[in-house]
Amino acid sequence: MVVYASRIRTDASPKRAAETxxxxxxxxxxxxxxxxxxxxxxxxxxxxxxxxxxxxxxxxxxxxxxxxxxxxxxxxxxxxxxxxxxxVEIEPGIGTRGTNPDFLVTREGKQFVVEAKWTVQRLDETVPNRQLPPILIDAIDAVPSPNFFVSYRIHQTGSATPSQRRLKAGLKRWLASLDPDQVIAEHAPDEDVETALYGTSVEYVHNSTPTFGRQPNGYWTATYDHAHSRVSGVLTVNNPAPWTWTKNTPILWQSPDPSSLPALVLPTWATAQVVDVHVEHQPPACPIYTALGLPEHWPVGDPFPRRRRSNAS
Known part of the structure; x- marks a missing residue:
């Protein structure tokens, strides 16, 4: 038995809005x-x-x-x-209150447990009709975009559906005007993770002298004593879809609580830790694809190759 059976597949079109x-x-x-x-x-x-x-x-x-x-x-x-x-032992019977961790991991005589959590960005519940009509999602997906994926956020909805032709033409012009390298350089998703775990970074000014600190509103810095001190680290990967498995580096965010046990760091993990209220980052010793047993540039090829149109005689 396998997950996906080997069979002839002929539909190479991108994911449809109504498709799971x-x-x-x-x-x-x-x-x-x-x-x-x-x-x-x-x-x-x-x-x-x-x-x-x-x-x-x-x-x-x-x-x-x-x-x-x-x-x-x-x-x-x-x-x-x-x-x-x-x-790796799957769901070992070492949990409390009727629940067990996902993995019990042993490496070089040391053990730690891993609880795997998948999270997605939550939509704003205050915005009515926050989902785009499927016809518009399909129109966005149909725009040729070899360098970018496009996400959307609804701020306001009207009574009429926008023109698909105008939407696609506008997106095409906008995407063509962007420099992929510049977009990557300016994108900093780790800042949101940093704030969520360690608290909001703030600057205080006293007698014209600035000092820096963090608000007690993070996962490890909440107002009650030793919040989540039993969690030694949080491992995050930005957009861990199959086509990014060999590309996006896992980051182990280490607990700032001195009562936490030190987290074991694997060679393919980058690390982040708080040093004097600032967060210091260290790169991994090895790229992630070396642990996955896959080539660096995997999967190979174009996910949605454009079909050439033949001229009718």
Whole structure:
């Protein structure tokens, strides 16, 4: 048994707005996506036999994209740990209050537990009709964009649906005006994580002398004593989709609480820690693809190659 059966697939069109993640992964045709399915099948086979049916069911869940994403996240973490020389026990019976951690990890005589959590950006509940009509989502997806993915946020909705032609033409012009390298340089998603974990950075001025500090509103810096001190570190990866598995570096954010046990750092993890209220970053010793057993540039090829139109005689 595998997750994705080997069969002839012919529909290479991008994901449709009404299509679930599970349906898309099983439907999309092309060598690029064959590589993704093959690796998911292989990594799934590395889980113990008794856990494979439940994981497979979540990967193929057509009722919950969240189940699919969380299963892919666990698949990625499990393979990363194995490739880093760790042994991994799935859901060991060491939890309290009727719950167990996802992984018990052993490496070089040291042990730690991992709780895998998948999170997504929450939409603003105060904005009515916050979902774009599927016809507009499909129009956005149809815009050729080899360098960028496009996300959207609704600030206000009207009674009429905008013109698809004008929307696509405007997006095409805007994307063509952007420099991918500059966008990457200016994008700083780690700042949001830093604030969420360590608290908001603030500057105080007294007698014209600035000092810096952090508000007690972070995961580890909440007002009550030793908030989450039992958590030694939080590992984050920006957008850990299959096509970014070999590209995006995991970052281990280390607890600033002196009562926390020191977190074990794997060679493929970057690190971040608070030093005198400032956050210091260290790069990984090895690139992430070395632990995943995949080439640096994987998957190979174009996910959505444009078909050439033949001239009719």
């Amino acid at each position: 993640e599970s349906e898309f992964f099983d439907r999309i045709a092309g060598p690029f996506w064959d590589q993704v399915r093959n690796v998911i099948n292989e990594w799934w086979s590395h889980f113990p036999d008794q856990t494979q049916p439940g994981l497979r069911s979540r990967l193929l869940d057509r009722n919950s994209d969240s189940n699919v994403h969380s299963a892919l996240w666990e698949l990625y973490l499990h393979e990363m740990l194995l490739g880093s020389g760790c042994t």
